[in-house]
Amino acid sequence: MELAKAFGTHYILNSPHIDKSFRKEAYKQKKSILVYEGGESSRMDEFAIEEAVAGCKRLLHARGIIDDTLQIPAPKETLLLKESSWQRAKVSGIFNSTVALGDAVRKGQILAKISDPYGQVKVPVKASTNGFVVGLNNNPVVNAGDALIHIGKA
Template sequence: MTSLGTASAAPGEMDTGRLTVGETRDGATVGLPVAVINGASDGDTLYVQAGSDGDELNGIGVVSRFVPQLDPAALSGTVLVTGIANYHAFQVAEHRNPIDDMKLNRAYPGDARGSSSERIAHATFEAATRADLVIDLHQGSTSRMINEVRVRCGRHHRRHRKCLELAKVFDCGHILDQKGPEGQLARAAPDEGIPTIDPELGGCVGWDEESIEYGVRGIFNVLRHYGYLNGDHQPEPQTRAHAFDRYGAPAGGLVDYRVDLGEEVSRGDALFRITDPFGQVKAEITADNDGIFWRSRRLPQVATGEYVCSVGTTIDTY
């Protein structure tokens, strides 16, 4: 019998339940939706988490699609799932937890006696550290972004090679291999020896079917490659970036992009123009380095200094 919160499944079974992480202001219990898919055969454990940021819905879409497709009778090992990690932020469709104004993915490994986010991080980190592999599903919030997988442990970490292998197996086509901020699950779990990746499944407001499909396919790529399911997956070579060049608006106005997401750019290429409401060009911004047009804001209006776009740099093939 394998349990996560109130979900409990014998070999060859699947169950859903709740993982208690505290109480609301009226004293009601807060429980994260969790699932246990316990394979009929012995094997490793995969932990999958979504909804760390309350307005990032693509990962939740992935969970809602891949869990019903998993047949415990055909599974070797166990899949543990937290379907919505940032409970409070999800309820109000916000990025940060409104109870403590924290970003959950800066709170790991958490604190059982800490703030709301720290308690959620502690409970989900306990679940993650029971696993042999961890996938923490994200998206580019409300920005436009290519589908990518992030390796956040840093290139000198003892688990870097294993994390990078997991990212390649997930097979989005693009990898960002850059050490992440303190408190990320994808940084904290490798410190416990567990290969972990942070797929950023596009960016949109709402529910993006193409990015969700990338995520579902990625989960099954991992399940097959690592022996949870029969079959094999041989990933294609991935385009890897090691850093970002970020660009802000030198003037207020409307952004007119000169390149598309995923397009290669060379140093000196035009990235975007700023125009006034009458189409008069106020500024034109060019690329500082060779790279790939990785991410951009969704809406065109900007104030001086406001974020506009990012170019992935130091590109190679892995």
């Protein structure tokens, strides 16, 4: 948790270890691991990259590896999330989200709709819990079971 706080990102999610993952193996060796997730798969996201670089600078500064002479961005106000869950597509179709990253959401709130190619049938995607949108699928075409909206619970 110390590394995550020094990194200074907006959300911290202390997630459980996955069997046979690099993170779990490092944990067994009493090594600290920090995973930063930002942007989208298969795309370069300048904001996410800038946040990662700024977080690395803050972390190196907190560990005494670099000094104050470098311009080190101030950390974001951090919110510790206890757990998270993904809202998944119940049907295949065209995905249209009505929420954005960082939005606060309430249980039962409609977060998106999935429609058929003609826009006739629209299936709502509802929040299963209160929380914050920490991940969002930007693919317009989704299949049943796809992860759509990641909600972190404070």
